[in-house]
Amino acid sequence: MPQMPKIIDQTCLRAFLNSFDNVLTDCDGVLWSGDNIIGRANDAVNKLRSLGKKIFYVTNNSTKSRDEYVKKCEKLGFIASKEEIVSSSFVMAQYLKQQGFNKKVYVVGTSGMTAELDNVGIAHTDIGPEPLTVSPFKLPETMELDPEVGAVAVGFDADFSFPKLMRAASHLEDQECLFIATNTDERFPITDSKLVFPGTGSFVRCVETVAERPPLIMGKPSEKMFTVISEKYQLKPSRTLMIGDRCNTDILFGKNCGLHTLVVLTGVTKKEDLEMWSKSSDEEKHRLLADYCLPQLGDLVDLLKTLE
Amino acid sequence: MPQMPKIIDQTCLRAFLNSFDNVLTDCDGVLWSGDNIIGRANDAVNKLRSLGKKIFYVTNNSTKSRDEYVKKCEKLGFIASKEEIVSSSFVMAQYLKQQGFNKKVYVVGTSGMTAELDNVGIAHTDIGPEPLTVSPFKLPETMELDPEVGAVAVGFDADFSFPKLMRAASHLEDQECLFIATNTDERFPITDSKLVFPGTGSFVRCVETVAERPPLIMGKPSEKMFTVISEKYQLKPSRTLMIGDRCNTDILFGKNCGLHTLVVLTGVTKKEDLEMWSKSSDEEKHRLLADYCLPQLGDLVDLLKTLE
Structure with a gap:
């Protein structure tokens, strides 16, 4: 039976943090829901940035320009520049x-x-x-x-x-x-x-x-989104983490590109989905299982405090 | 290699005619195109009726009521009653x-x-x-x-x-x-x-x-369309002919219901499609090949005259 995503706790926190230099994060369902921030996702992302991680916001949503995304990020307390926005448009x-x-x-x-x-x-x-x-x-x-x-x-x-x-x-x-x-x-x-x-x-x-x-x-799970930024910023897949809430786009995208993957349960994917996929005999379902899991991204904030 | 549909000519006309008592015919692409009758399709259908064949007009088009279909048939010279119209609606x-x-x-x-x-x-x-x-x-x-x-x-x-x-x-x-x-x-x-x-x-x-x-x-190639009329009029599949222009709906419908099938080339399906399917290694494509073929349904008119 394939492994369920590992819940990040103090025992594996350092290994997790040391495994990547770059963070690609989905937006809707991970950072925000509509116009509302999800938990302390902004503090979590900003903290990862302060630890020296490169941050990219990777979204399939085609409705906003990158400039509009920067504004939305700023409004909700995420540090962001235009170069860090990777939208399907x-x-x-x-x-x-x-x-x-x-x-x-x-x-x-x-x-x-x-x-x-x-x-x-x-x-x-x-x-x-x-x-x-x-x-x-x-x-x-x-x-x-x-x-x-x-x-x-x-x-x-x-x-x-x-x-x-x-x-x-x-x-x-x-x-x-x-x-x-x-x-x-x-x-x-x-x-x-x-x-x-x-x-x-x-x-x-x-x-x-x-x-x-x-x-x-163009969008996830297609590899094109990673190609566009990895060529420009020389990102190594083995040193990159993909965070997402929708496994058939975000996590599959991470797997397709050879990235580490973290699923959060604040959007489309539920804990029951993970259990169902891990028990499935269909190998395609196993590919939807991320390496790591967190109930919500903001949970990282308290975890990272334990390192200080 | 599977057989190409047999072109109906004088050598097989009698065998063809003797193989069925009931005719199910698609409308758009067989009888008419928009508001224009195709060749002498009306004479062909009316002639089959005069030879004692039961006629049903079977259409996936959901935009008209059966009453409206009867009017359209009459306008274009097809004898028709409401009971003979089988639409997806x-x-x-x-x-x-x-x-x-x-x-x-x-x-x-x-x-x-x-x-x-x-x-x-x-x-x-x-x-x-x-x-x-x-x-x-x-x-x-x-x-x-x-x-x-x-x-x-x-x-x-x-x-x-x-x-x-x-x-x-x-x-x-x-x-x-x-x-x-x-x-x-x-x-x-x-x-x-x-x-x-x-x-x-x-x-x-x-x-x-x-x-x-x-x-x-509800529509072709689903068998529901045949079930609705066959139960009411006790139609035997083995004594029923399906005429159509679109093989992935009309002809597949006929095959799904165990009917004889005739494809006409006045609508979606072209002669090249038939050749491609007959050469294909995909058995699903072979199911699209009708038993019989005519360039257009009106060709039956002159053929049937040779019997008189």
């Missing part, structure tokens, strides 16, 4: 730049995506609503496609509509047109509500179904 | 009735679905647009779920929106809530356009992704 823009992409991107998403494209000088279509104003069966007669479009990028877009779906799928009918998804998260973690908040993955699957081909995925 | 209503369903259906769809629910006296929510009027992140505070809803039914809905998706997924969070899809067709067949017309399958995959559970599928 940023990775998308970096990827297109690396490819020498010189056409226009049809964006199904928000200003978080277009701001990053602007940053690297890549042209894109306007964002915002495109509501249905005629019978859908009249659309093929009236809709004009922008001939300059050479990529479709799908992120979170609450203005998602039938005309947008038709436009995205029609561009993708040209097999030369790139198909990029910021991430495939099924849901946003929200608490204190009976409602389910749909994630980017739902729009991606919708477009993918009509396009009849899969997208290139 | 009709099958959905029949299924819920058989289950003794006595709650309300949250409908992501059109009047084609609500008309069939009304027909069997099953309550449903209103259809039509539910646009986003506040920030999506405010929705969890303002959206109220109808407590009487006990099923979510997803069909074609060009008014599909983020609030509707959130509502559907949130109802489905109750594991007792039924999840029904009229069909999973990726696209509507349209011709003379560079645009791709998204099918119901795109909305279904979108909701399924957030709900994190699969729907019960």
Whole structure:
């Protein structure tokens, strides 16, 4: 039977701390939930920084630009600079730049995506609503496609509509047109509500179904997010820790990149999930088991005090 | 190597005709394309009827009621009665009735679905647009779920929106809530356009992704469509022919139900597809190969004249 993640306590604290120089941490569900900080996550991250660890904020959320993330971090008491933010929108823009992409991107998403494209000088279509104003069966007669479009990028877009779906799928009918998804998260973690908040993955699957081909995925668990920063900052996987709350993205990302992994139980993954996966005969489930576990990231604060 | 579908010609016409008493025919892509009849499909179907064959029009399209289908058939010169129309919306209503369903259906769809629910006296929510009027992140505070809803039914809905998706997924969070899809067709067949017309399958995959559970599928290739009519009219599978243009729905449906199958090349499936599948080492692809093939259904008209 594969090992359950090791709960960090005083007996293993030093070994844990000595195992990494760099910290990649997911945001929603680890550091904050919506606009609320989770426990003392800010003190924990800032403390790791004061111990000399390099910090990176790694998020699949495509809705904010890196500048907006820095502001959010500061507001909630996390020290952060733009260079430390690795969002799926940023990775998308970096990827297109690396490819020498010189056409226009049809964006199904928000200003978080277009701001990053602007940053690297890549042209894109306007964002915002495109509501249905005629019978859908009249659309093929009236809709004009922008001939300059050479990529479709799908992120979170609450203005998602039938005309947008038709436009995205029609561009993708040209097999030369790139198909990029910021991430495939099924849901946003929200608490204190009976409602389910749909994630980017739902729009991606919708477009993918009509396009009849899969997208290139920028976000976790894809390794692209690590490649972008590891090349720039020479991060060694064996000296890097990934912290996350969603094992099928965060922890799997860590495993895919050869990182150490820490799961916290303040977001999507529950203790029961870990137990279920450790008992499963499916080896894919074992890959979801992190090396370490903490009920919440803020628990590190008191633990680290014992070293002083 | 599996056999390619046999092209119907004079040498096999009698054997073909003697092999069935009942005809199930798909509509869009076989009989008509949008509002245009395909070749002489009407004469072919009416001729089969005059030879004593029972005719059923079997369609995954959920947008029209059976009454509307009868009108469309008549307008395009196909003899038809309401009892001969088997649509995915009709099958959905029949299924819920058989289950003794006595709650309300949250409908992501059109009047084609609500008309069939009304027909069997099953309550449903209103259809039509539910646009986003506040920030999506405010929705969890303002959206109220109808407590009487006990099923979510997803069909074609060009008014599909983020609030509707959130509502559907949130109802489905109750594991007792039924999840029904009229069909999973990726696209509507349209011709003379560079645009791709998204099918119901795109909305279904979108909701399924957030709900994190699969729907019960009413349409082809699910056997439910045959069960509904075969029980009522005592149709023998071995004496029934399925005609279709889309092999992964129509022909697979025929195979799943043990029917004879005829593919026409006036819709989704092309001759090259058939050749590719016959050469494939994947046995699932072989199941897409129909028993018979015709370039278009109207070709039967001249063939049948040779018998007179």
